[in-house]
Structure formats: C-alpha cells, structure tokens
Amino acid sequence: MNQNAQLDAIARDSIYGLGCNAAMIRYSWSIARRYLPAGRLLEMGPAEGVMTPLIAKDYAELHLLEGSEVYCQGLRQAFPKAQVHHSMFEDFKPAQPFNAIVLGHVLEHVTDPVGVLSLVRQWLAPGGRIFAAVPNARSVHRQAAVIMGLLPQEDAMSELDHRHGHQRVFNPESFRACFTQSKLAIEVFGGYWLKPVSNAQIDRDWTPEMLDSFMRLGERYPDIAAEIYVVASLA
Template sequence: MSLENEQDPTAYDRTYVLDNRLTLQWYPQRVVAMAQTGSMLELGLGHGYSTEYFAKTFQRYQVVEGSQEMIDRFRKRFAIEGVDIAQGYFEDFETAERFDSIGMGFVLEHVDDPAAIIRRYAQFLSPGGSIYIAVPNAESLHRRLGHAAGLLPDIYALNSADLEFGHKRYFTLESLVTMVQGEGLEIRKVEGLLLKPITTQQMLDLNLSEAILQAMLKVGVDYPELCNSLLLQASRPA
C-alpha cells in the first residue's frame, strides 16, 4: 500500500506509479542491507513505502514531515506502530538525539539548498552512523539512449512532469559525490536503483514479467552511473 493513489490523477499517471513501486520498495531494502538497525531518522513520508518498511526494521524510527496534510493522510491509510512523526520543515528541524542512520530518499531534488540539508543533518549522526541519499540520475541509461535517439534534447534538463512534482534539479554520480564530500563526509558506498534501458511506458507496453522487473533492480545495484536513481551512503570521518 502507498499514498500515491491519493494524488491528483491529472498529476500522477500509471507510468510514475510503476517507477515508484519498483524504486521506492527497493530503496529501503538496500538501505537496510547497509545500515545498523538501531535508530533511524528519515526526511519525509513520501509515498509511505520506506516508512512502512523502516518502521518494522529499526528499533527507533522518527520521520520529519513538513506537511500536516501528508501526516494526516498517512495516519488514515497506515496502521503502523513505532513511527514518531515530527511536523516541521527539514531546514528548521532540531533534536538533541543522535541517529545511527539518516534517510534522505528522493528529498534533495526538491529542496532549495541540498548541501545545507546534508550539512544540517550530518550533525545528528551518532558515531559511526551514516546518511543514505537517493536521488534521480540525469545520466541514466534510458535518458542517454533517449538523447542519442533524438527524443530527449538535454538529459540534464527538467521536463514538465519533473516541474509538476516539485523537482528543482537532477543529479549525476559526479555531482552528488562532489556535493557530499564538500560537506566533509566520506563516501562509504554507492549503488544504483533500477537499471532500465527503455522508458517506463515502453516497459508497460511490453508487459514485462515481474521477474524481469526485479532483475532490473538487482543488476542495477552494481551500475549506479547507468541507473534511474543513485543511492549513496556517507559518514562523518572517524
């Protein structure tokens, strides 16, 4: 279950539903594969996929969410225990608590100053803790192929759907690593989320089996520079 079917249907079609189902179910699984399962602070409720997964995995789990409407919607649709939701803007959040893991899943493409968000939340890490950042990848294989075929004039430009969903930027592997290192963090691991060689609409038209879709996720782990999205683990220097 997710929050996506509560979106305005004019702003959310089935192609994005498939992308979200694949990527947002895979993202928390990959984070947990890398993380300590003590405490977790996550930025945003999103579509509810990671919230549901993390709440069952971490001993202590808190979410920062700016929208009271999203919090109310989440509480209405999910009967999940162990989720502590703090209402407030990411930029203003304060806590004396320190967390083993901090999740920034598909957040930094939406905010005004992503480097400032990383800088702010790095101070909330416990010793040895990690930040997990997932962002869309401008240089994904399907975008590169679309550009080479003349279907996508500029792989780095935002399209109308990006703007409708509140995206302010794309990232590349290089730009993400440079930004994170610029905030004094060390890169621990980088993985890819969803290696798709064609557009989501083409995937739907081909009626690909679930086994093939899952293979796109599994194979993509080792090829971040070609994947639909990037997942990066970073920590403060020892």
C-alpha cells in the same frame, strides 16, 4: 505560493508511489538495510510512506520528518507508533541524534542540497550512517531520450520531473560532490535499476520478474543506472 502550500499541492497530485516507482522504492530499502546500523532511524521526506512500512519492520524507534501536512496526516494514521514531525528540514531540531538517516529521493527536491546535508551531519550520532538515493541524469533511458530529441540534455528537467517537484537531476559526480562539500565521508557509491525505457512502457509491458532483474542489473552498472545512492558517515 509559499513552500508549505507547494508541498501540499504536490502531495495532492502525487504519483510517486505508483507502478514501477513503488517497486524502485522497495528495492532501494533492500539496499539501504545492508548498510544502516540499528538504533534510532530518521526517514526524511517519506511522502506517502511507500518505504516506511519496510523500515518499520526493522526499526522500532522510527522518526518521520515531512514538510507537507497532507502527507503527515496520512503518516500519523498509517504509522501510529512512529514519531511524525511536520517541519521543513531547515527548521527541524531533534532532541537526540540518529543512528541512521534515510533520504530517499529528497536531495533533488531541495533548494540547497549541500545545506541540507550539512544539517543532517549535525543530526547523526557517532558511528551512524546516512543512506541517500536520487535519480541519475546519466541513466540509459535519459541518454536515449537525448538521442531521440525528447530531452535537450541528460540533466534537463522532464515533465515528470516538474510534476514531482524536482529542482535538479544529479549525475554521479554532482551527487557525490554534495557529500564531500558537506564534510561527510562517502563509504559506498552505487546504483540500481538499469532502465532502458520510460515508466509508462515498463508499467504497460514488463512482468514483475523483468522489473526485478533490471533492478539487480543496475547494481552492476551504477554510472548508467536509473538510480544512484551514497552511504555516508561522519568524516
């Protein structure tokens, strides 16, 4: 199966934007908007477009770069004012640089995250910023899974990781290393969502208020939060 077909297969079976995951994506944008400058924004790998309507409220000039034609069809219908680019990242050649670039849960999917960030560096305008977020291998719930024998090690791929099409699970050090190797300057490192149990348990038992409070708690303890992020600029 070629890469485009793989992306479309994942898109047809996606559960990424459901339940507490959708709340996580919305919270991620609440952090990103603190740091990103105004102007042209590129969202890479928007998938179903869970974060996209939030971005569209803040950015009039919005570009969406997506490798799955299945997702692109939905994005064109949902966001007619956005420019949707159906392209693999490696083949994309923007006409102009971007002031802000968002990679929400992208780098864990790609074969060469350093290579992708090196490309993104070329697309960034002077004074621009990148916001990237990924799942954290050192999350409390993954540490607990290792103790319970559900995972052999913190960065092991779970069944859900495989279903999402992940190729790796970063820890804080390996995530930051991708940016330094790409010659990008890390301005901010942080985390969100202190997650003690699985998504299924949260969706079944937690109230929205509980979920929001644990999203916020993760900002206090980034190294063990479920999600980690970097804000980067040109070095």
